[in-house]
Amino acid sequence: MMKTLFRISVLAALLPLATQAAEYTQVDVKQSAINFSYQQMGVAMDGKFNEFTSTLKFDPAKPAEGKAVFDVALASIDAGTEEANGEVAGKDWFNTAAFPQAHFESGAIKALGDNKFEVSGKLTIKGKTIDVVVPSSFKEEGEKGIFAGSFTIRRGDFAIGEGSWSTFDIVANDIQVKFTITANQQ
Template sequence: MLKNTLAALAIGSALFGAGQALAADYVIDTEGQHAFVNFKISHLGYSWLYGTFKEFEGQFSYDEKNPQASKVKVSLDTASVDTNHAERDKHLRSDDFLSVGKHPQATFESTAVKSTGAGTADITGNLSLNGVTKPVVIAATFIGEGEDPWGGYRAGFSGSTKLKLKDFGITMDLGPASEEVELTISVEGVRQ
Protein backbone atom coordinates (compact mmCIF):
# COMPACT_ATOMS: atom_id res chain seq x y z
CA MET A 1 0.00 0.00 0.00
CA LEU A 2 2.83 2.42 0.89
CA LYS A 3 4.47 1.52 -2.42
CA ASN A 4 1.26 2.36 -4.34
CA THR A 5 0.84 5.65 -2.46
CA LEU A 6 4.43 6.71 -3.21
CA ALA A 7 4.01 5.70 -6.86
CA ALA A 8 0.79 7.72 -7.11
CA LEU A 9 2.46 10.76 -5.54
CA ALA A 10 5.41 10.48 -7.92
CA ILE A 11 3.12 10.21 -10.96
CA GLY A 12 0.96 13.08 -9.71
CA SER A 13 4.03 15.26 -9.14
CA ALA A 14 5.39 14.44 -12.59
CA LEU A 15 2.07 15.28 -14.27
CA PHE A 16 1.66 18.50 -12.27
CA GLY A 17 5.23 19.55 -13.01
CA ALA A 18 4.87 18.74 -16.70
CA GLY A 19 1.85 20.99 -16.96
CA GLN A 20 3.69 23.96 -15.56
CA ALA A 21 6.24 25.79 -17.66
CA LEU A 22 9.04 27.31 -15.66
CA ALA A 23 10.49 30.71 -16.45
CA ALA A 24 14.25 30.76 -17.03
CA ASP A 25 16.26 33.53 -15.38
CA TYR A 26 18.76 35.56 -17.41
CA VAL A 27 21.33 38.26 -16.59
CA ILE A 28 21.68 40.94 -19.26
CA ASP A 29 25.11 40.69 -20.91
CA THR A 30 26.45 44.23 -20.62
CA GLU A 31 30.07 43.15 -20.11
CA GLY A 32 30.20 41.53 -23.54
CA GLN A 33 28.47 44.61 -24.98
CA HIS A 34 25.53 42.58 -26.20
CA ALA A 35 22.97 44.99 -24.78
CA PHE A 36 22.10 48.61 -25.57
CA VAL A 37 19.80 51.34 -24.26
CA ASN A 38 19.66 53.92 -27.04
CA PHE A 39 17.50 56.95 -27.66
CA LYS A 40 16.67 59.44 -30.36
CA ILE A 41 15.00 62.82 -30.27
CA SER A 42 14.22 65.30 -32.98
CA HIS A 43 16.61 68.23 -33.28
CA LEU A 44 14.46 71.25 -34.17
CA GLY A 45 12.40 69.04 -36.47
CA TYR A 46 15.29 68.95 -38.97
CA SER A 47 17.20 65.81 -38.00
CA TRP A 48 17.59 63.15 -35.31
CA LEU A 49 19.93 63.33 -32.36
CA TYR A 50 21.01 59.87 -31.18
CA GLY A 51 22.46 58.80 -27.86
CA THR A 52 23.04 55.87 -25.57
CA PHE A 53 23.49 54.98 -21.92
CA LYS A 54 26.78 53.13 -21.54
CA GLU A 55 26.37 51.74 -18.02
CA PHE A 56 23.39 49.64 -16.98
CA GLU A 57 22.53 46.23 -15.62
CA GLY A 58 19.51 44.02 -15.32
CA GLN A 59 17.88 40.67 -15.46
CA PHE A 60 14.80 39.07 -16.93
CA SER A 61 12.80 35.88 -16.62
CA TYR A 62 11.41 34.39 -19.79
CA ASP A 63 8.88 31.63 -20.21
CA GLU A 64 8.24 30.78 -23.87
CA LYS A 65 5.10 28.77 -23.10
CA ASN A 66 3.69 31.40 -20.74
CA PRO A 67 5.03 34.85 -21.73
CA GLN A 68 2.73 36.52 -19.19
CA ALA A 69 4.90 35.01 -16.44
CA SER A 70 7.99 36.83 -17.76
CA LYS A 71 9.60 39.69 -15.80
CA VAL A 72 12.16 42.42 -16.44
CA LYS A 73 14.21 44.64 -14.12
CA VAL A 74 16.85 47.13 -15.31
CA SER A 75 18.78 49.98 -13.70
CA LEU A 76 21.05 52.42 -15.49
CA ASP A 77 23.57 55.06 -14.54
CA THR A 78 22.15 58.34 -15.85
CA ALA A 79 25.61 59.95 -15.85
CA SER A 80 26.66 57.42 -18.52
CA VAL A 81 24.59 59.26 -21.16
CA ASP A 82 26.63 59.67 -24.35
CA THR A 83 25.64 61.54 -27.51
CA ASN A 84 29.19 61.78 -28.89
CA HIS A 85 29.40 65.47 -27.91
CA ALA A 86 30.99 66.34 -24.54
CA GLU A 87 29.30 69.72 -24.00
CA ARG A 88 25.85 68.38 -24.90
CA ASP A 89 26.38 65.38 -22.60
CA LYS A 90 27.35 67.74 -19.76
CA HIS A 91 24.11 69.68 -20.37
CA LEU A 92 22.06 66.45 -20.43
CA ARG A 93 23.50 65.54 -17.02
CA SER A 94 22.49 68.93 -15.58
CA ASP A 95 19.26 69.86 -13.78
CA ASP A 96 17.81 70.97 -17.14
CA PHE A 97 17.48 67.30 -18.10
CA LEU A 98 18.57 64.22 -16.12
CA SER A 99 19.68 65.85 -12.83
CA VAL A 100 22.28 63.11 -12.35
CA GLY A 101 23.53 64.63 -9.08
CA LYS A 102 20.10 64.15 -7.49
CA HIS A 103 18.99 61.11 -9.49
CA PRO A 104 22.01 59.00 -10.46
CA GLN A 105 19.91 55.95 -11.32
CA ALA A 106 16.97 55.31 -13.62
CA THR A 107 15.08 52.05 -13.19
CA PHE A 108 12.46 49.99 -14.98
CA GLU A 109 10.59 47.11 -13.36
CA SER A 110 7.86 45.22 -15.18
CA THR A 111 4.40 44.81 -13.66
CA ALA A 112 2.74 42.87 -16.50
CA VAL A 113 3.59 41.17 -19.79
CA LYS A 114 0.89 40.70 -22.42
CA SER A 115 1.48 38.62 -25.53
CA THR A 116 0.53 40.55 -28.69
CA GLY A 117 1.35 37.88 -31.27
CA ALA A 118 3.98 35.34 -32.23
CA GLY A 119 7.18 36.53 -30.58
CA THR A 120 5.85 39.94 -29.53
CA ALA A 121 4.56 41.34 -26.27
CA ASP A 122 3.74 44.56 -24.47
CA ILE A 123 5.76 44.91 -21.28
CA THR A 124 4.11 47.29 -18.82
CA GLY A 125 6.21 48.54 -15.96
CA ASN A 126 7.25 51.43 -13.77
CA LEU A 127 9.98 53.70 -15.09
CA SER A 128 11.72 55.91 -12.54
CA LEU A 129 13.62 58.74 -14.21
CA ASN A 130 14.64 62.16 -12.93
CA GLY A 131 12.86 61.55 -9.62
CA VAL A 132 9.53 60.70 -11.28
CA THR A 133 7.98 57.22 -11.51
CA LYS A 134 5.41 56.56 -14.23
CA PRO A 135 3.99 53.48 -15.93
CA VAL A 136 5.24 52.91 -19.47
CA VAL A 137 4.66 50.20 -22.06
CA ILE A 138 7.55 48.71 -24.03
CA ALA A 139 6.68 46.96 -27.29
CA ALA A 140 9.01 43.95 -27.20
CA THR A 141 10.07 41.45 -29.86
CA PHE A 142 11.72 38.08 -29.23
CA ILE A 143 14.83 37.81 -31.42
CA GLY A 144 16.09 34.33 -30.64
CA GLU A 145 17.64 31.93 -28.15
CA GLY A 146 20.12 29.07 -28.04
CA GLU A 147 23.46 27.80 -26.89
CA ASP A 148 26.51 30.04 -27.14
CA PRO A 149 30.09 28.96 -28.02
CA TRP A 150 31.15 29.11 -24.33
CA GLY A 151 28.75 26.50 -22.98
CA GLY A 152 26.03 28.95 -21.92
CA TYR A 153 22.51 29.58 -23.14
CA ARG A 154 21.27 32.99 -24.31
CA ALA A 155 18.04 34.74 -25.27
CA GLY A 156 17.65 38.11 -26.96
CA PHE A 157 14.93 40.74 -27.23
CA SER A 158 14.44 44.22 -28.59
CA GLY A 159 11.93 46.80 -27.45
CA SER A 160 10.89 50.40 -27.90
CA THR A 161 8.79 53.04 -26.23
CA LYS A 162 8.22 56.79 -26.46
CA LEU A 163 8.38 59.13 -23.47
CA LYS A 164 7.11 62.67 -23.11
CA LEU A 165 9.90 64.67 -21.49
CA LYS A 166 7.53 66.74 -19.35
CA ASP A 167 6.04 63.54 -17.85
CA PHE A 168 9.42 62.99 -16.20
CA GLY A 169 9.94 66.55 -14.99
CA ILE A 170 12.10 67.65 -17.95
CA THR A 171 10.67 71.04 -18.84
CA MET A 172 13.51 72.46 -20.95
CA ASP A 173 11.83 73.89 -24.07
CA LEU A 174 13.38 72.19 -27.08
CA GLY A 175 10.56 73.17 -29.43
CA PRO A 176 7.39 71.32 -30.45
CA ALA A 177 9.21 68.68 -32.51
CA SER A 178 11.30 67.62 -29.50
CA GLU A 179 8.71 66.95 -26.80
CA GLU A 180 9.13 63.16 -27.03
CA VAL A 181 12.14 60.88 -26.90
CA GLU A 182 12.13 57.37 -28.34
CA LEU A 183 13.95 54.66 -26.40
CA THR A 184 15.19 51.54 -28.18
CA ILE A 185 16.42 48.65 -26.08
CA SER A 186 18.29 45.60 -27.33
CA VAL A 187 19.29 42.95 -24.79
CA GLU A 188 20.94 39.57 -24.81
CA GLY A 189 20.71 37.64 -21.58
CA VAL A 190 22.77 34.72 -20.28
CA ARG A 191 20.67 32.03 -18.61
CA GLN A 192 21.57 31.42 -14.97
Protein backbone atom coordinates (compact mmCIF):
# COMPACT_ATOMS: atom_id res chain seq x y z
CA MET A 1 0.00 0.00 0.00
CA MET A 2 2.82 2.38 0.91
CA LYS A 3 4.57 1.73 -2.43
CA THR A 4 1.37 2.44 -4.34
CA LEU A 5 0.83 5.73 -2.50
CA PHE A 6 4.44 6.70 -3.17
CA ARG A 7 4.08 5.97 -6.90
CA ILE A 8 0.83 7.94 -7.12
CA SER A 9 2.48 10.86 -5.31
CA VAL A 10 5.46 10.83 -7.68
CA LEU A 11 3.19 10.67 -10.76
CA ALA A 12 1.01 13.48 -9.41
CA ALA A 13 4.10 15.63 -8.82
CA LEU A 14 5.41 14.98 -12.34
CA LEU A 15 2.10 15.50 -14.14
CA PRO A 16 2.26 19.32 -14.19
CA LEU A 17 5.78 19.11 -15.64
CA ALA A 18 4.66 16.78 -18.42
CA THR A 19 1.77 19.00 -19.43
CA GLN A 20 4.08 22.03 -19.66
CA ALA A 21 6.32 20.44 -22.26
CA ALA A 22 5.85 22.03 -25.65
CA GLU A 23 7.23 21.52 -29.10
CA TYR A 24 8.90 24.49 -30.80
CA THR A 25 8.49 24.45 -34.57
CA GLN A 26 8.00 27.99 -35.87
CA VAL A 27 11.22 30.02 -36.16
CA ASP A 28 10.68 33.76 -35.79
CA VAL A 29 13.21 34.97 -38.37
CA LYS A 30 12.77 38.63 -37.39
CA GLN A 31 13.81 37.86 -33.81
CA SER A 32 16.63 35.51 -34.82
CA ALA A 33 20.19 36.20 -35.96
CA ILE A 34 23.08 34.38 -37.61
CA ASN A 35 26.29 36.36 -37.14
CA PHE A 36 29.97 35.65 -37.70
CA SER A 37 33.32 37.05 -36.65
CA TYR A 38 36.87 36.62 -37.94
CA GLN A 39 40.26 38.30 -38.02
CA GLN A 40 41.45 40.34 -41.01
CA MET A 41 45.03 41.56 -40.80
CA GLY A 42 44.84 40.98 -37.03
CA VAL A 43 41.71 43.14 -36.64
CA ALA A 44 38.45 41.64 -35.37
CA MET A 45 35.66 41.87 -37.96
CA ASP A 46 31.97 41.06 -37.62
CA GLY A 47 29.17 40.36 -40.05
CA LYS A 48 25.80 38.71 -40.38
CA PHE A 49 23.45 36.97 -42.77
CA ASN A 50 20.09 38.67 -43.25
CA GLU A 51 18.08 35.83 -44.81
CA PHE A 52 17.58 32.21 -43.90
CA THR A 53 14.84 29.60 -43.84
CA SER A 54 14.47 26.77 -41.39
CA THR A 55 12.60 23.69 -40.32
CA LEU A 56 12.64 23.06 -36.59
CA LYS A 57 11.19 20.47 -34.27
CA PHE A 58 12.29 20.64 -30.64
CA ASP A 59 10.63 19.46 -27.45
CA PRO A 60 12.83 20.16 -24.39
CA ALA A 61 11.36 17.05 -22.73
CA LYS A 62 12.52 14.90 -25.69
CA PRO A 63 15.59 16.59 -27.18
CA ALA A 64 16.91 13.42 -28.85
CA GLU A 65 13.84 13.44 -31.10
CA GLY A 66 14.54 17.01 -32.26
CA LYS A 67 15.50 18.11 -35.74
CA ALA A 68 16.87 21.33 -37.20
CA VAL A 69 17.47 22.32 -40.82
CA PHE A 70 18.75 25.76 -41.84
CA ASP A 71 19.34 27.19 -45.31
CA VAL A 72 21.23 30.49 -45.28
CA ALA A 73 21.09 32.77 -48.34
CA LEU A 74 24.79 33.55 -48.78
CA ALA A 75 24.08 36.62 -50.93
CA SER A 76 22.28 38.14 -47.92
CA ILE A 77 25.65 38.67 -46.23
CA ASP A 78 26.37 41.95 -44.49
CA ALA A 79 30.14 42.17 -44.15
CA GLY A 80 30.08 45.86 -43.24
CA THR A 81 30.18 47.62 -46.63
CA GLU A 82 28.60 47.17 -50.06
CA GLU A 83 32.09 46.65 -51.50
CA ALA A 84 32.85 43.86 -49.01
CA ASN A 85 29.43 42.28 -49.60
CA GLY A 86 30.05 42.19 -53.36
CA GLU A 87 33.57 40.78 -52.90
CA VAL A 88 32.55 37.89 -50.64
CA ALA A 89 29.60 36.98 -52.89
CA GLY A 90 32.07 36.62 -55.79
CA LYS A 91 33.71 33.53 -57.24
CA ASP A 92 36.79 33.51 -54.98
CA TRP A 93 34.74 33.57 -51.78
CA PHE A 94 31.17 32.20 -51.58
CA ASN A 95 30.54 32.07 -55.35
CA THR A 96 26.84 32.71 -54.72
CA ALA A 97 26.02 32.39 -58.44
CA ALA A 98 26.94 28.68 -58.27
CA PHE A 99 26.30 28.05 -54.55
CA PRO A 100 23.51 30.34 -53.33
CA GLN A 101 22.96 28.66 -49.95
CA ALA A 102 24.75 27.21 -46.98
CA HIS A 103 22.85 24.22 -45.56
CA PHE A 104 22.88 22.75 -42.04
CA GLU A 105 21.00 19.62 -41.05
CA SER A 106 21.10 18.14 -37.57
CA GLY A 107 21.69 14.45 -37.10
CA ALA A 108 21.53 14.13 -33.31
CA ILE A 109 20.73 16.35 -30.35
CA LYS A 110 22.28 15.38 -27.04
CA ALA A 111 21.19 16.87 -23.71
CA LEU A 112 24.14 17.93 -21.55
CA GLY A 113 22.11 19.18 -18.57
CA ASP A 114 21.37 22.69 -17.31
CA ASN A 115 19.56 23.57 -20.60
CA LYS A 116 22.71 22.93 -22.64
CA PHE A 117 22.75 20.74 -25.72
CA GLU A 118 25.16 19.42 -28.29
CA VAL A 119 23.77 19.39 -31.82
CA SER A 120 25.68 17.20 -34.28
CA GLY A 121 25.03 17.62 -37.95
CA LYS A 122 26.30 18.30 -41.43
CA LEU A 123 27.17 21.74 -42.76
CA THR A 124 27.40 22.25 -46.53
CA ILE A 125 29.00 25.34 -48.06
CA LYS A 126 30.11 25.58 -51.72
CA GLY A 127 29.24 21.93 -52.31
CA LYS A 128 31.49 20.68 -49.50
CA THR A 129 29.88 18.89 -46.55
CA ILE A 130 31.58 18.63 -43.16
CA ASP A 131 30.43 17.15 -39.85
CA VAL A 132 30.07 19.82 -37.17
CA VAL A 133 29.15 19.85 -33.49
CA VAL A 134 27.22 22.90 -32.34
CA PRO A 135 27.04 23.66 -28.61
CA SER A 136 23.74 25.35 -27.83
CA SER A 137 21.73 26.61 -24.92
CA PHE A 138 17.95 26.79 -24.70
CA LYS A 139 15.60 28.82 -22.55
CA GLU A 140 11.87 29.24 -22.51
CA GLU A 141 10.33 32.70 -22.28
CA GLY A 142 6.56 32.43 -22.24
CA GLU A 143 5.58 30.62 -25.41
CA LYS A 144 8.92 31.32 -27.07
CA GLY A 145 12.01 29.17 -27.01
CA ILE A 146 15.40 30.81 -27.50
CA PHE A 147 18.39 28.85 -28.75
CA ALA A 148 21.84 30.44 -28.59
CA GLY A 149 25.31 29.20 -29.34
CA SER A 150 28.44 29.45 -31.40
CA PHE A 151 30.85 27.21 -33.24
CA THR A 152 33.95 27.66 -35.35
CA ILE A 153 34.46 26.62 -38.94
CA ARG A 154 37.66 26.75 -40.95
CA ARG A 155 37.10 28.60 -44.20
CA GLY A 156 39.79 26.50 -45.88
CA ASP A 157 37.67 23.37 -45.33
CA PHE A 158 34.99 24.89 -47.58
CA ALA A 159 37.25 26.72 -50.07
CA ILE A 160 35.93 30.08 -48.87
CA GLY A 161 38.66 32.32 -50.22
CA GLU A 162 40.29 30.82 -53.29
CA GLY A 163 43.22 31.92 -55.44
CA SER A 164 45.27 34.62 -53.72
CA TRP A 165 42.83 34.47 -50.77
CA SER A 166 43.50 30.78 -50.06
CA THR A 167 46.29 31.62 -47.62
CA PHE A 168 45.45 32.82 -44.13
CA ASP A 169 47.91 35.69 -43.75
CA ILE A 170 45.34 38.42 -44.49
CA VAL A 171 42.04 36.75 -43.55
CA ALA A 172 42.26 34.15 -40.78
CA ASN A 173 41.14 30.57 -41.36
CA ASP A 174 38.87 30.41 -38.29
CA ILE A 175 35.39 31.90 -38.59
CA GLN A 176 33.20 31.93 -35.51
CA VAL A 177 29.50 31.53 -36.25
CA LYS A 178 27.17 32.86 -33.54
CA PHE A 179 23.41 32.46 -33.51
CA THR A 180 20.29 33.30 -31.58
CA ILE A 181 17.20 31.52 -32.85
CA THR A 182 13.77 32.36 -31.45
CA ALA A 183 11.01 29.83 -32.05
CA ASN A 184 7.34 29.69 -31.17
CA GLN A 185 5.41 26.71 -29.88
CA GLN A 186 3.40 24.62 -32.29
